[in-house]
Amino acid sequence: VPHPIGGVAEETVARKAASVVDDVLAALTRGGGGAAAAAGPAEPEASPHQAPDDLLDFQGFMMERGWGDGLPMIPATPERVASLLAGTRRPPGDLVAVLPPRLGRATVERVAVNAVLAGALPEHLPVIVAAVEAVGQPAFNLQAVQTTTHPCSPLVIVNGPLAARLGVNGGGNALGQGHRANAVIGRALRLVLQNVGGARPGREDRATQGHPGKYSYCVAENEAASPWEPLSVERGFSRETSTVTVCASESPHNINDHGSATPEGILTTVAGTAATVGSNNIYLGGEPLVVLGPEHAATVAGGGWSKADFKRALWERARVPLSRFDPSNVERFAVIHPAGFRDRPADTLVPIAREWSDIMVVVAGGAGKHSVFIPTFGATRSVTQRIEE
Amino acid sequence: MMHAMEILDPVGSTQAMSRALAPRPASLQGGVIGVLDNSKPNARVLLEGVARALAARVGARDVRVWRKPGASIGASAPVLDEIAAHCEAVLTASAD
Numbered sequence: 029v030p031h032p033i034g035g036v037a038e039e040t041v042a043r044k045a046a047s048v049v050d051d052v053l054a055a056l057t058r059g060g061g062g063a064a065a066a067a068g069p070a071e072p073e074a075s076p077h078q079a080p081d082d083l084l085d086f087q088g089f090m091m092e093r094g095w096g097d098g099l100p101m102i103p104a105t106p107e108r109v110a111s112l113l114a115g116t117r118r119p120p121g122d123l124v125a126v127l128p129p130r131l132g133r134a135t136v137e138r139v140a141v142n143a144v145l146a147g148a149l150p151e152h153l154p155v156i157v158a159a160v161e162a163v164g165q166p167a168f169n170l171q172a173v174q175t176t177t178h179p180c181s182p183l184v185i186v187n188g189p190l191a192a193r194l195g196v197n198g199g200g201n202a203l204g205q206g207h208r209a210n211a212v213i214g215r216a217l218r219l220v221l222q223n224v225g226g227a228r229p230g231r232e233d234r235a236t237q238g239h240p241g242k243y244s245y246c247v248a249e250n251e252a253a254s255p256w257e258p259l260s261v262e263r264g265f266s267r268e269t270s271t272v273t274v275c276a277s278e279s280p281h282n283i284n285d286h287g288s289a290t291p292e293g294i295l296t297t298v299a300g301t302a303a304t305v306g307s308n309n310i311y312l313g314g315e316p317l318v319v320l321g322p323e324h325a326a327t328v329a330g331g332g333w334s335k336a337d338f339k340r341a342l343w344e345r346a347r348v349p350l351s352r353f354d355p356s357n358v359e360r361f362a363v364i365h366p367a368g369f370r371d372r373p374a375d376t377l378v379p380i381a382r383e384w385s386d387i388m389v390v391v392a393g394g395a396g397k398h399s400v401f402i403p404t405f406g407a408t409r410s411v412t413q414r415i416e417e
Numbered sequence: 418m419m420h421a422m423e424i425l426d427p428v429g430s431t432q433a434m435s436r437a438l439a440p441r442p443a444s445l446q447g448g449v450i451g452v453l454d455n456s457k458p459n460a461r462v463l464l465e466g467v468a469r470a471l472a473a474r475v476g477a478r479d480v481r482v483w484r485k486p487g488a489s490i491g492a493s494a495p496v497l498d499e500i501a502a503h504c505e506a507v508l509t510a511s512a513d
Binding site (some may be wrong): 029031032033034035036038041042044045046048049052053056057058075076077078079080081082087095104105106109126130131132133134135136138141145169171172176177210219223224226245263312360364385405406407 | 420421422423424425426427428429430432433441442443444445454456457458459460463464466467470471473474475487489490498506508510512513
């Protein structure tokens with residue numbers, strides 16, 4: 029049935045329904061029942077390929093097969109993969125995760141193949157393996173994250189001493205280009221999701237637009253510049269333990285505040301940027317992410333506020349009046365989130381998350397009066413995973 | 418002339434099982450047609466519209482509708498079992 033189905037008059041949908049009745053009847057009564065292959069494993073473990081050794085030809089070879097992201101790749105020769113595997117103690121055949129929608133078996137070796145393609149070095153592999161393990165946890169809801177029309181991609185947040193040792197940038201331009209560790213860790217995870225997980229862009233990956241972070245999306249928390257406990261410590265790990273946290277994230281949206289000298293001032297600007305109508309989190313729940321620049325964080329903490337104080341205050345302040353939603357959306361959201369939207373007065377203020385503690389706050393970036401707000405997919409929880417070095 | 422190099426496969430094996438489609442009923446006359454609404458806007462309008470038209474065409478006894486709690490969450494096993502126990506055919510869809 030041709031799109032769109034939502035957002036059009038019911039009579040239009042009814043006409044579309046009428047137009048497919050014959051086809052549906054045929055499929056139900058004369059379809060190939062029992063004609064498909066007998067149940068069994070779909071394919072054996074893959075064997076190596078012969079690829080052209082000229083780099084430009086190799087790039088074409090990879091793109092033709094749907095194995096690339098568009099950028100140049102390093103050929104995953106057996107020698108390069110073996111050398112990358114030296115970066116982990118885990119055996120190559122260990123299963124890290126089974127990744128939907130393809131239910132691809134992400135073994136340590138298969139992760140390493142994609143990590144080579146992404147330009148990773150052996151020391152990056154444990155972080156990449158931990159990120160793959162994290163997105164494979166049920167709470168992450170990877171099936172939906174991989175196939176949704178929503179523009180989201182797992183943001184990998186690295187905490188602990190390993191971040192500095194590997195040079196994962198959490199300082200100036202933390203979410204931008206120019207740092208190998210950030211670039212290759214995020215890119216390797218994306219290639220694993222696309223190739224092993226089978227989320228091919230425009231096919232299983234149904235993103236309406238997607239966003240640039242789908243090439244690579246990795247950042248370190250700037251723990252040295254943070255006045256508060258790191259994300260990993262909030263999640264029950266020690267400061268000495270290195271972790272990755274993955275959250276199915278939109279692109280960053282800037283929060284410019286050059287004027288405020290008080291926690292309340294920063295709060296006003298962050299809340300004003302975060303409280304928007306067209307957000308998944310506002311009706312689906314989940315965990316919107318605030319990445320505070322160190323200078324904003326210092327201003328907030330300088331007023332005596334803990335990280336939890338800031339989250340509570342933001343949850344109270346960052347609200348959208350119900351009157352700003354179109355009635356058709358209120359009707360729809362009332363089904364999904366009755367407590368927030370069903371039979372509520374027009375002056376109801378809708379929070380950006382279900383609970384104050386759902387708001388994630390990390391500190392990253394360098395000098396400057398900017399923070400960023402990153403909404404998430406909604407039907408997903410972030411997952412923090414210890415990195416096994 | 419192209420020189421070849423060996424590279425390892427980036428895709429690997431899958432745990433997905435290939436499955437045969439369920440045997441098709443010879444007739445839906447007197448049967449129950451189920452609908453699993455994925456909860457997206459107008460999904461029920463579309464699916465129930467098709468189901469009711471089908472039911473009228475083939476002389477089905479009833480149309481029954483189930484609804485997923487959200488489009489991004491799979492139907493639970495008990496719901497799937499219930500649908501299987503009550504229906505001769507079921508319609509569902511994935512889209513917006």
